[in-house]
Structures are given as structure tokens and as C-alpha cells.
Amino acid sequence: MNQTPDDSAAALWTEAMSRLHEAGLPPRDAGVLRLATLVGLLDTTALLAVKHEHVKDAVEGHLREDIVTALSEVVGRPVRLAVSVDPEAVSAGQGGEQPIEDTPQSAAPAGPSVPTEPTAPTAPDGEPALAGSPSEPPSGTGAAQHTTPDGRLPADPAYERDYSALNPKYTFETFVLGSSNRFAHAAATAVAEAPARAYNPLFVYGGSGLGKTHLLHAIGHYARTLDSSVRVKYVNSEEFTNQFINAVSAGQANAFQRQYRDVDILLIDDIQFLQGKEQTMEEFFHTFNTLHNSEKQIVITSDQPPKKLSGFAERMRSRFEWGLLTDVQPPDLETRIAILRRKAATEKLDIPDEVLSLIASKISSNIRELEGALTRVTAYASLSGTPLDEYLARTVLKDVMPGGDAGQITPTMILEETAGYFSVSTDDIRGASRSRSLTRARQIAMYLCRELTDLSLPKIGKEFGGRDHTTVMHAERKIKGLLSEDRRVYDEVSELTTIIRRKATRGR
Numbered sequence: 269m270n271q272t273p274d275d276s277a278a279a280l281w282t283e284a285m286s287r288l289h290e291a292g293l294p295p296r297d298a299g300v301l302r303l304a305t306l307v308g309l310l311d312t313t314a315l316l317a318v319k320h321e322h323v324k325d326a327v328e329g330h331l332r333e334d335i336v337t338a339l340s341e342v343v344g345r346p347v348r349l350a351v352s353v354d355p356e357a358v359s360a361g362q363g364g365e366q367p368i369e370d371t372p373q374s375a376a377p378a379g380p381s382v383p384t385e386p387t388a389p390t391a392p393d394g395e396p397a398l399a400g401s402p403s404e405p406p407s408g409t410g411a412a413q414h415t416t417p418d419g420r421l422p423a424d425p426a427y428e429r430d431y432s433a434l435n436p437k438y439t440f441e442t443f444v445l446g447s448s449n450r451f452a453h454a455a456a457t458a459v460a461e462a463p464a465r466a467y468n469p470l471f472v473y474g475g476s477g478l479g480k481t482h483l484l485h486a487i488g489h490y491a492r493t494l495d496s497s498v499r500v501k502y503v504n505s506e507e508f509t510n511q512f513i514n515a516v517s518a519g520q521a522n523a524f525q526r527q528y529r530d531v532d533i534l535l536i537d538d539i540q541f542l543q544g545k546e547q548t549m550e551e552f553f554h555t556f557n558t559l560h561n562s563e564k565q566i567v568i569t570s571d572q573p574p575k576k577l578s579g580f581a582e583r584m585r586s587r588f589e590w591g592l593l594t595d596v597q598p599p600d601l602e603t604r605i606a607i608l609r610r611k612a613a614t615e616k617l618d619i620p621d622e623v624l625s626l627i628a629s630k631i632s633s634n635i636r637e638l639e640g641a642l643t644r645v646t647a648y649a650s651l652s653g654t655p656l657d658e659y660l661a662r663t664v665l666k667d668v669m670p671g672g673d674a675g676q677i678t679p680t681m682i683l684e685e686t687a688g689y690f691s692v693s694t695d696d697i698r699g700a701s702r703s704r705s706l707t708r709a710r711q712i713a714m715y716l717c718r719e720l721t722d723l724s725l726p727k728i729g730k731e732f733g734g735r736d737h738t739t740v741m742h743a744e745r746k747i748k749g750l751l752s753e754d755r756r757v758y759d760e761v762s763e764l765t766t767i768i769r770r771k772a773t774r775g776r
């Protein structure tokens with residue numbers, strides 16, 4: 269990932285460096301700072317990219333105060349630092365390909381949408397970190413000074429429950445950066461570091477499987493790492509709807525409201541599913557206002573930008589634009605390969621580069637599909653005891669990604685084909701029976717819905733007789749695990765994938 273400062277960031281950095289020199293910066297530190305560069309300014313956050321971990325340590329350690337002072341003077345307002353390690357960081361003045369833009373001020377009403385391309389300093393592996401400026405210490409709802417207003421202790425089970433809703437795998441450390449998501453990542457980092465102080469709300473939109481949920485969870489994890497007393501609540505908007513309906517019918521609307529209003533960071537996923545649900549939307553409107561008025565952070569994801577969210581009242585859509593809008597785009601080839609490489613490393617899989625490149629070249633628009641293809645290829649190699657090479661990968665991928673345009677795959681199609689394949693009825697699959705064979709057929713169908721459609725977990729749950737989204741998550745994990753352990757399951761999933769894809773293609 270090549271971090272390249274634009275001219276204005278480069279000029280600011282050069283000026284700040286010359287002030288540091290004038291102030292008597294020791295030559296050793298001057299040498300260290302030659303390995304750092306200012307990539308851009310994100311509101312009051314100065315985004316620095318450094319070449320090595322030891323430079324990051326120095327910048328966040330003994331050099332921090334001097335850098336913050338120099339940069340604040342040059343910029344003309346107090347700045348904070350966000351530092352990330354990027355081995356390819358280009359020093360100021362060396363020119364580059366990717367311009368960086370300053371972003372709109374957070375509090376500006378109806379702030380303009382910020383394009384994705386502008387970047388922030390990030391590293392494929394490094395965890396960005398914020399060193400608070402001494403001239404502008406975190407305050408109010410800022411993470412470092414957070415208190416528990418209602419007197420609950422951080423160890424309160426209610427905190428732990430909310431926090432545990434976050435997937436431990438979705439962190440900033442496991443999020444691979446590329447030009448498609450760099451801006452969203454920088455904004456997400458800034459929000460986690462200074463809740464309600466950087467941008468409020470942060471609104472992230474983009475197509476399915478591009479990492480929006482991952483970023484939301486990462487915000488929650490990181491905010492909690494910085495301050496374990498921060499109350500984080502993550503919810504998918506469909507769950508929000510179900511919980512609201514249940515609370516109202518049980519006469520517990522107040523408890524519902526408290527649950528969502530007594531938080532410091534509300535992470536709400538897939539807001540588009542509130543479309544057409546008037547009462548829930550109204551409730552969300554009040555939740556939003558309450559949180560925003562009391563300077564609590566709201567982060568929203570959606571498949572569309574606010575302007576295109578039909579079925580939402582204008583007052584709601586305009587609120588979504590109060591803070592910062594950013595999108596995530598499909599990753600380019602290089603990023604796709606990096607994502608696969610990271611995943612292989614996490615799972616301790618030794619996969620040749622040409623196999624990773626092959627998978628990345630076949631699947632371009634959805635990272636979930638990319639991961640699914642990797643799972644299939646490695647599962648096959650492990651089951652068959654065959655070396656994982658390009659030939660094997662090509663053979664397996666032919667099933668997963670047959671040539672030609674597949675038509676739209678629907679959950680009904682998956683249910684019908686799975687039922688037919690296992691000689692049961694779709695009602696059986698949707699039904700409550702927990703017999704071993706039906707449970708397996710149901711889990712495979714859920715797995716295929718996850719892999720072959722864009723449906724969210726709650727939506728898939730609904731298709732399966734109104735099951736909870738956690739059941740779908742469990743099924744997905746279960747089948748994924750079995751794919752590399754149980755040849756029969758592998759074959760069933762492969763054959764069904766081929767059947768369903770063929771059917772979708774014929775139906776075009």
C-alpha cells in the first residue's frame with residue numbers, strides 16, 4: 269500500500285519538520301522522522317504514515333509532543349496524531365499517485381459527501397493509533413476521559429453482553445487496506461479514537477460483502493481497547509426492528525429505549541432494512557436525536573448513500589449527512605490478493621501465491637465470496653490430500669464460479685434445490701424438526717444462502733421459518749468447518765452449488 273502525501277500535506281510536513289529542526293531536534297530524531305510523512309488531515313487528525321514500527325513508537329512516544337506542537341502551529345489549529353505503519357510510505361516531497369483531500373468539518377450540517385479515493389495513512393499490517401494532542405486532550409465523550417454516567421461499572425454484564433455481540437475476528441488488525449476502503453477505514457479509526465468528536469454520525473455505504481460490518485465491529489473493539497468503560501452497542505437494523513416490535517407488544521418500550529439510548533457508541537448495520545417500517549423508523553429517529561444531542565457516537569452502514577435511501581423521511585436522510593459520508597468500493601486485484609494472503613496467514617494455511625492470485629482474479633466484487641472460494645479450495649486439498657496448486661484450484665473454482673454470467677440466485681431456489689437434493693420438502697427445511705439429516709440439510713441451505721446471495725443474516729433467518737440470525741451464523745460456521753473435515757459434506761455443498769448455479773443461469 270503506497271501512502272503518498274499530496275502537495276499540501278507534504279508542504280505542511282516540511283514546514284513542521286523545519287520548525288522542529290529550528291527548535292533543536294537531535295540528529296538521531298531527525299533521522300527517525302525522515303521515515304515518517306504526513307499523508308493528510310482528517311478534520312483535526314493529522315494522519316502520519318511511518319515506514320517501521322520503531323518509528324511509530326518514537327512518534328507516539330518521546331517525539332509526540334514536539335510533533336503535535338509543530339503541526340498545530342503550522343496548521344493553525346490543535347491537531348491530534350493518527351499513526352500507522354506503512355513500509356511503502358513515501359516521504360514528503362517525493363511526489364505520488366494518490367491525492368489526499370482534507371475532509372469537511374464534522375459539525376457542518378448536511379456536509380458534502382467525501383469521495384472514497386482520498387486516502388489516509390494506513391498499513392496492511394499496522395494498527396493505526398492515535399496520540400492525543402496535549403493542546404487538545406480528549407474530553408467530553410472522548411475515549412480517554414470517558415466516565416460511566418449511570419454509575420455502572422465496566423464489568424457490568426450489560427456492557428459485556430453488548431460487547432460480546434462483536435465478532436472478535438472483525439478488528440482493524442485483520443482489515444486489509446486498499447484504495448477501495450482506505451478512507452472509510454481512516455474515518456472509522458478516527459471515530460473509535462474520539463467518539464462523537466470526529467464525525468457524527470459516520471455513514472458508511474457500499475455493496476454487499478465489502479467490509480462494512482467488519483469496520484463497524486472494528487470500531488467497537490478499538491474503542492473498547494482504548495477505554496474499556498465505553499458502552500458500545502452493535503445492532504443490525506432488522507434486529508432493531510424485531511426488538512422494537514417485541515418490546516412494544518410486551519409493554520417494555522421504555523426498557524428498549526434505555527437499551528439504545530444509554531450507550532456511548534451505537535453501531536447500526538444495514539440501515540436500509542428500516543425502509544417502509546414507519547414506527548421503527550420513528551423510534552430510530554428519536555434514538556438518533558437523543559444520542560446525537562448528548563454527544564454520543566452513531567455509526568451507520570447502508571447499501572446506498574442517504575440520498576438514495578428511498579422510503580426514509582427527508583429529516584432522517586439529512587441527519588445521516590450531518591457527519592461524514594464515505595463509501596467502500598470493490599477491492600482491486602492487489603487488495604484482493606492481500607485479503608486472501610491475510611486470511612491464509614490467520615488460518616495458518618500455506619497457499620502458493622499463484623493460487624491466491626488465481627482466486628483473486630476470478631472473484632472481484634464481493635469479499636465474502638472471495639473468502640468462500642478460498643475455503644472451498646483449501647477444503648478440497650485437505651480432504652483429498654492433494655497438494656494445493658493452480659491446477660487443483662482451477663478445478664475447484666470451476667464449480668464455485670462456472671463460466672458465463674450466473675443469473676440471480678434466490679433463497680427460494682436454494683431451498684427448493686436443497687430440499688430436492690436431500691429428498692425432503694422445503695417445509696421440512698423451514699420447519700422445526702431437529703433430526704440429524706434435516707438439520708444438516710437446513711445448515712447447508714443456510715450456508716449456500718450466505719455464499720450465493722447478498723441476503724443479510726436476519727433476512728436469511730426469516731427465509732428459514734423466522735429463525736434468529738445467530739442460527740444462520742452458527743450454520744455458516746458449522747458447514748465451513750465440515751467442508752474441510754467431511755468429504756460427504758464437501759461433495760454435497762459442491763454438487764448443490766453447481767445445480768443451483770446452473771438453474772440460475774438457465775433462468776436468465
Ligand SMILES: Nc1ncnc2c1ncn2[C@@H]1O[C@H](COP(=O)(O)OP(=O)(O)OP(=O)(O)O)[C@@H](O)[C@H]1O
Binds near residue numbers: 479483
Ligand atoms: N478489507 C478487508 N480485509 C479483510 N477482510 C475483509 C475486508 N473487507 C471485507 N472483509 C471480509 O469479508 C467478509 C464480508 O464483509 P462484511 O460482512 O463486513 O461485508 P458487508 O459490507 O457488511 O456486507 P453486507 O452488506 O452483505 O452485510 C467478512 O468476512 C469480512 O471480514
